[in-house]
Amino acid sequence: METIFVAVLFLSFFLFVFHGRAKYYLTFVLFAVTAIFAVTPAIQVIVSGLQVPYTYSGSLTGGINIVLDPMGALFICMIFFTMLMGLLYAPGYLKNDHASVPLTTRSLHYFSYLWLYFAMLSISVVREGMPFLIAWEIMTLSSFVLVIYYGKERTIIQASINYLIQMHIGFLFLLAGFILVEAKTGVPGFDGLKVYLQEPGGQVAFWLFFVGFAVKAGFIPFHTWLPEAHPAAPTHVSGIMSGIMIKMGIFGILRIISCMSGDYLVPGVIILVLAVMSSLYGVMQAIFQHDLKRLLAWHSIENIGIIGIGIGAGLIGLGMHSPALAFLGFAGGILHVLNHSLFKSLLFFSAGSVYAATGTRDINLLGGIMKKMPMTAGLFLLASMAISGLPPLNGFISEFLIFSGLFSGLASHQVFYIILFILSIAGLALTGGLAAFCFTKAFGITFLGNTRGKLLHTPEEAPVGMLLPQFIIGLIIVLIGIVPMFFIRWIGTVIVTSFNTSIPVDMPMFSGRLFGLIGMISGLLIILTVALxxxxxxxxSGRSIKSGPTWGCGYTAGNPAMQYTSTSFASDYAKLSSPLISQKQHYQRIEEKDIFPDNRTYEVHSSDGIKEKVIDAPGRFITGMMRRLAVLQTGKMHHYVLYALLFLIAVLILSLFNLL
Amino acid sequence: MYPILLVIAGAIFIPGFIARTRSISAGRKGPGMFQHLYNVRLLLRKGNVFSNTSGAVQQVAPSVVLASVLLSAFFIPFAGKPGLLSFSYDFVFFACILGLSRFWMIIAALDAGSSFEGMGASREALYGMLAEPAFFLLVGALALITGHDSFVSIFSSGDTFNLGYYFAALLGAYILFNIMLVENSRIPVDDPRTHLELTMIHEVMVLDLSGIDLAMVQIASFLKYGIFSSLMAGSIIPANWQLPVQIAAAFGILAFTGIAVGILESFKARNRLNKNFQYILTISAIALLVLILALLTLQ
Incomplete structure (x- = not known):
């Protein structure tokens, strides 16, 4: 098995040699070979619930401890599925720019795609610090290369560099965490963390790791790279980044939680509060966006928040010795990881098809696409309903689990936690409402009505190659909605083996009967709709069916430009949320003297206050400091020789007084 | 079985009560008790006229709306009897399924590509979103007081005569009444009788629906009266009363709901639209009040 992996890694370099279709086929073969050897044991582990320890003994690396546990196995399955769908989707999407992108860039793209896949698979199984960090870094670098694919545009380069820097700040925290743990306990990696957390004062390492992983996951206030990087990347890359790569941050958080053995309450409360804030802030910002991909990127932050609510509730459940709360929280959180990887990649893929077909991502210019691209529109609608947490689809199941967990926590008889849970419930409900608001907007303005702007070319339905992966994802979205019990059973295995908890069998909720019933009701809803x-x-049938122009309320000269746009749809909401999120308007006022005003443009942007305070202000401060120091850089050689001389004199004096 | 009958009775009688109350208080002869049913029957017999702009979404939406509202009616319990569908945390499902019907109403309105319908859709989405937390806060507070986790168990635990619960239930009924006004877009949130499309919410969203489609949306809206007033009845009426008394009381509450909406519409003007935020957020604030009450009874 080891030789096969090494061979795959080696063969991946041949991507630079092959041309044309062969390049894609080689990528696919390498992907599939890896998948066979990674996914087969992963499925066995999930079904059996047993861990598989393994020591990799490479000649260069020395022994590396590898443990395939159910949680890692679950993530391996998700990584495989999401990346496979991305790989199926990619050639159709990249076809449009065959001429403009050099061949090496394309080779590098597929190469990074494969290495991102290898890196994430490794992260799911390695336990030691050094290999983990190397895999983590490969993940960052390869995704950076993927993002910068269209690297000619200035904004894309900016977004990618921003991404790279922020990822490395996160990396520093992880590095510090691993060093601290190994220095204190002498045991490397997550096993060391387990030992370290048993001692009092072990919280420091926990928070170092948490921040490191939270940057990747995109919890606020560490989210600022996310809404920049996702729109910059090619769509299939945005799909896999949002679908699975940011979930590696969640995976890391789950991993450190599984290392904990007590003191669950404080981290639980902090994660819960942070998560509620992330979900609300993410969706509140998303509503303002009219760039379709940026809108979806903000929704990733929202959904990371929802996942975090589940995890936080689960942690509090562990702390309060309430198996029901712990199980429901973790199950909801982890199921939402899976669900989000499905509907978010589907949303990105169908949005990418729209972009490929129309040449714009600005939904204020779109409209009426559904008639031209009915399949894409239907899939986008399906995913929109799923992400809004509506039955009978998968998003509802995970949100139902989290809601149930929070409601069951109300029985805790501790006022602080009751208030916390109730506010989380209200926050989650509000998030759901806001998400529905945002996706009725995103779907309605993009696909319905009439086309608002002038498009580059008339949109056509996406080719089969791009639609196929979307249909597969859509099918699973519906499946989780209708037969949730199977998925919850697998996730139950993951929870029981990873966290210090058991499935509370005494509650009727977990016999599988409840989720069987919920699935049945979801099915009933579909049947009822079809029957109607x-x-x-x-x-x-047999009655007169006529069609005519849309009723304009007596006004007969309506035109597409008069339809509601994304901005006007959200304008009432913008007034309401103005204390928290301000909108910036760019336009030239029509003066009194302008009797015949000429062409004008009007633009609105929402501003991310957190980014301004957390990233931009310190950034400006550091730049300012550097600028002051730059006085020294005169560009004159004799000045630099003088600096060297001064340095030597300083060293001489210091050593004379024995100060060095 | 009979909880669903109560919902249907509400759907049949409440719109009639509203219309009669309004006619009587305005001194008009007015339409009869069942005029709305005749109107729906008329619509059901008609053909269809749809907009050139609209497509599949507007064709499918009325069926989805009616199906989801019908399904949510199955969750309503009465007199200690669970609805047809009842399980732990069924109220979450109930709220989400109403959310589904709203989602489809909104995209159906956007499908016609009309600026007026876009306006209505935007408002509906916003108000629906604001009303969502109120319902969850209320149910959370009631669950907290009673220690139960489904509609039927929460409502039937009112039999141990508990002053705290009772007060919360009364406030809860008030909140549910207001959510009903928002959901069905009645005064003071929206005025269904207005003839100016600029100020409409719900009525403007159905401008391009006709015939059977319009009928289905209207039936769904009638059912929502029944659903929310049955919930009000469930939370107020003590479950240890005799069954006939409970049924009589429930019908009393249905009638009261209709008459109250009618009186409200006769004597109150519609809010200015930008006041609606405050109005709906006030509902959530009252729900918070119920929560504080619940916390107090806990001690």
């Missing part, structure tokens, strides 16, 4: 549609069709 049939009745409607039956009644309408």
């Amino acid at each position: 549609l049939l009745v409607r069709k039956l009644l309408l």
Whole structure:
């Protein structure tokens, strides 16, 4: 098995040699070979619930401890699935720019795609610090290369560099965490963390790790790279980054939680509060966006928040010795990781198809696309409903689990936690409402009505190659909604083996009966809808069906530009949320003297206050300091020789007084 | 079985009560008790006229709306009897399924590509979103007081005569009444009788629906009266009363709901639209009050 992996790594370099389709096929073969050897044991582990320890003994690396546990196995399955769908989608999307992108860039793209895949698979299984950090760094670098694919545009380079720097700040925290743990306990990696956390004062390492992982996951206030990097990347890359790569941050957080053995309450409360804030802030910002991909990127922050609410509730449940709360919280959080990887990649893929077909991502210019691209529109609608947490789809199941967990926590008889849970419930409910608001907007303005702007070319339905992965994802979204019990059972295995908890069998919720019932009701909803549609069709048959222009309330000269746009749809909301999020308007006022005003443009942008305070202000401060220091850099050689001389004199004096 | 009958009775009688109350208080002869049913029957017999702009979404949406509202009616318990569907935390499902119907109403309105319908859709989305936390806060508070986790168990635990619960239940009924006004877009949130599309919410969203589609949306809206007033009945009526008394009381509450909406509409003007935020947020604030009450009874 080891030789195969080494061979795959080696063969991946041949991507630079092959041309044309062969390049893609080689990528696919290497991907598939790795998948066979990674996913097969992963599925066995999830089904059996047993850990598989393994020592990799490479000649260069020495022995590396590898443990395939159910949680890692679950993530391996998700990584495989999401990246496979991305790989299926990619050639159709990249076809449009065959001419403009050099061949090496494309080779590098597929090469990084594979290495991102290898890195994430490794992260799921390695336990020691050094290999973990190396894999983590490869993940960052390869995703950076993926993001910068269209690297000619200034904004894209800026976003990618921003991403790279922030990832390395996160990396520093992880590095510090691993060093601290190994220095204190002498045991490397996560096993050392387990030992370290048992001692009093072990919280420091926990928070170092937490911040490191939170940067990757995109919790606020560490989220600022996310809404920049996702729109910059090619769409299939945004899909896998949002779908699975940021979840490696969640994986890391789950990993350090599984190393804990007590003191669950404080981290739980902090994570819960941070998560509620992330989910609300993410969705509140998302509503303002009219760049489709940026909107989706903000929703990733929201969904990371929802996942975090589940995890936080689960932690508090562990702390309060309430198996129901712990199980429901973790199950909801982890199921939402899976769900989000499905509907978010589907949303990105279908948004990418729209971009490929129309040449714009600005939804204020779009509209009426559904008639031209019915399949893409239908898939986007399906994913929109799922992400808004509506039955009968998968997003509802995970949100239901989290809601149930929070409601079951109300029985804790501790006022502080009751208030915390109730506010989280209200926050989660509000998030759901806001998400529905945002996605009725995103779907309605993009796909319905009439086209608002002038498009580069008339949109056409995406080719089969791009639609196929989307249909597969859509199918699983519906499956989780209708037969949730199977998925919850697998996740139950993960929870029981990873965290110090058991499935509370005494509650009727966990016999599988409840989720069987919920799945049945979801099915009933679909049947009822279809039945009503049939009745409607039956009644309408033979009656007059006419069509005419949209009723303009007496106004007969309506045109597409008068439709509601993304900005006007959100304008009432903008007034309401103005104390928290301000909008900047760029336009030239029409003066009194302008009797015949010429062409004008009007732009609105929401501003991210957190980014301004956390990233921009310190950035400006550091730049300012550097600028002052730059006085020394005169560009004259004799000055630099003088500096060297001064340095030598300083060393001489210091050593004379024995100060060195 | 009979909880659903109560919902249907509400759907049949409440719109009639509203119309009669309004006619009587305005001194008009007005339409009869069942005029709305005749109107729906008329619509069901008609053909269909749809907009050139709209597509599949507007064709499918009315069926989705009616199906989800129908399904949510199955969750309503009465007199200690669970609804057809009842399980732990069923109220989450209930709220989400109403959210589904709202989602489809909004995209159906956007499908016609009309600026007016876009306006209505935007408002509906915003108000629906604001009303969501109020319901969850209320249910959370009631669950906290009673220590139960489903509609039927929460409502039927009112039989141990508990002053705290009772007060919370009364406030809860008030909140549910207000959520009903928001959901069905009645005065003071929206005025269904207005003839100026600029100030409409719900009525403007259905401008391009006709015939059977319009009928389905209207039936869904009638059912929502039944659903929310049955919930009000469930939370107020003590479960240890005799069954006939409970049924009589429930019908009393249905009638009261209709008459109250009618009186409200006769004597109150619609809010200015930008006041609606405050109005809906006040509902959430009252729900918070119920929560504080619940915390007090806990001690």
